Amino acid sequence: MNNEHQRFPIDPESAERLATQGLRMRLVDTASSEFPVWLQAETRGFHGPRPSEESVGQQVRGFADRRTTGVFDESGADAASPISSASSWPTELTVPGQTSVTAWAISAVTVAPTHRRRGIARAMLEAELRTAQALGVPVAMLTVSEATIYSRYGFAPAAMVADWTIDTRRAKWTGPAAFGRVQFVTLEQALADGLELVGRARLNTPGEIEFSGYLWERKLGIHGDAGLDKQLRFVRYDDVAGVAQGLAIYRMIESPGVVFTHTLELQYLVTATDDAYAGLWRYLLEVDLVSAVSAELLSVDEAIVWQISDYRAARKTFERDHLWTRILDVGAALEARRYGAPGRILLDVSDPLGLAAGRVLMTIAADGSASATSFDGAIPDDAAALSLSVNELSAMYLGGVSALTLTRAGRIVELSPGAAVAVDASFRSAIAPRLSIWF
Numbered sequence: 001m002n003n004e005h006q007r008f009p010i011d012p013e014s015a016e017r018l019a020t021q022g023l024r025m026r027l028v029d030t031a032s033s034e035f036p037v038w039l040q041a042e043t044r045g046f047h048g049p050r051p052s053e054e055s056v057g058q059q060v061r062g063f064a065d066r067r068t069t070g071v072f073d074e075s076g077a078d079a080a081s082p083i084s085s086a087s088s089w090p091t092e093l094t095v096p097g098q099t100s101v102t103a104w105a106i107s108a109v110t111v112a113p114t115h116r117r118r119g120i121a122r123a124m125l126e127a128e129l130r131t132a133q134a135l136g137v138p139v140a141m142l143t144v145s146e147a148t149i150y151s152r153y154g155f156a157p158a159a160m161v162a163d164w165t166i167d168t169r170r171a172k173w174t175g176p177a178a179f180g181r182v183q184f185v186t187l188e189q190a191l192a193d194g195l196e197l198v199g200r201a202r203l204n205t206p207g208e209i210e211f212s213g214y215l216w217e218r219k220l221g222i223h224g225d226a227g228l229d230k231q232l233r234f235v236r237y238d239d240v241a242g243v244a245q246g247l248a249i250y251r252m253i254e255s256p257g258v259v260f261t262h263t264l265e266l267q268y269l270v271t272a273t274d275d276a277y278a279g280l281w282r283y284l285l286e287v288d289l290v291s292a293v294s295a296e297l298l299s300v301d302e303a304i305v306w307q308i309s310d311y312r313a314a315r316k317t318f319e320r321d322h323l324w325t326r327i328l329d330v331g332a333a334l335e336a337r338r339y340g341a342p343g344r345i346l347l348d349v350s351d352p353l354g355l356a357a358g359r360v361l362m363t364i365a366a367d368g369s370a371s372a373t374s375f376d377g378a379i380p381d382d383a384a385a386l387s388l389s390v391n392e393l394s395a396m397y398l399g400g401v402s403a404l405t406l407t408r409a410g411r412i413v414e415l416s417p418g419a420a421v422a423v424d425a426s427f428r429s430a431i432a433p434r435l436s437i438w439f
């Protein structure tokens, strides 16, 4: 997609609704002097400190390709500062079948505490969804501060993540040998080569998204907490042919009161092959003067558990929703991914916002590809049929949430006997969906 999304007109429905409250919704030019003001308001919305001039300068590049909007209360004392912010851009989301769908990433959603609970976030979110749909983007997505906010707009958690802690004194390596080379690289080398590796690895896991250079720089600690980049270590795995297939980014946290004992805090691990995964995990578990490896935003289903001598040495310390998706065009979204079993599926989708409602008949071929068309007739005898809202369909979309579980929870209704199990055979992903970053 070109940069049409940045200039696309503001959604008139939301703009009119806000105007009745004396509020003005408009685009913000990130290349102009109004961007630092917008950024101060956005940072305040997340209770962060005022960004420095240097940080603003860095973030200008990060926002350069995004659509940035604000709502302004022109009757206020500080009329130049928006009282609400949002930022969005189209990017690639990995879906089952090692392929991608274009998705509308929404970020930086805030409303000033002085203007809360007047429907401003609703106006912003609905505007984002209508804008994405008008631009032909079939799915919207976000990572969320609270799990209570976005269901009402049709979003649902589709990729979960887990925090893990591994006791390295108990976890002896029992996994396969990796014959490639593990070596330190510099921040500059990680910066230069890492993005290509991330792009390659992304296709292995549904839920991962295409990074911009800015998001990659953030992972490397460049725009993060003061001094983080100075604490980070970068270790690369090259396979026997000399091709970079993995990168681990970590720092050491000294255990309080215990001399020369550390927790290795894994900030990011990207691996394009199983060989690189084994090579880097073995390295991480065997570093001296370390008693534990801890990491956030890993998969809920990590192979490392099966590569160590003591299954209980690896503990999942937290598991939660992370990537929320919202289907906007059911046919296009469903056709973008691959499926595990052939057959016919009829989905009767409801949508309170009216963006994705309707009956769709899917025909899944033996190669896992699908066609999906609007359908008005009676349920075909050979189709597994479900009635569900756009939330449930969005939850199931990446293959990590079971139609049977949602049926048992009373959130999906089977329109033909045994339909949920049949749908799961097609929809479920063998690889647990995961997203390894915040955006």
Ligand SMILES: CC(C)(COP(=O)(O)OP(=O)(O)OC[C@H]1O[C@@H](n2cnc3c(N)ncnc32)[C@H](O)[C@@H]1OP(=O)(O)O)[C@@H](O)C(=O)NCCC(=O)NCCS
Pocket: 045, 046, 108, 109, 110, 111, 112, 115, 116, 117, 118, 119, 120, 121, 122, 123, 143, 144, 145, 146, 148, 149, 152
């Ligand atoms: C979350 C936030 C954007 C909501 O803004 P708002 O303008 O007060 O929200 P609205 O008035 O449009 O509320 C819309 C609906 O969401 C609900 N809602 C809003 N914030 C909520 C929250 N934090 N938890 C649960 N429900 C919430 C409202 O009750 C309302 O429900 P209804 O439609 O059923 O009546 C705002 O509180 C905020 O900026 N919070 C801090 C930053 C943040 O967490 N942003 C989200 C980033 S992912």
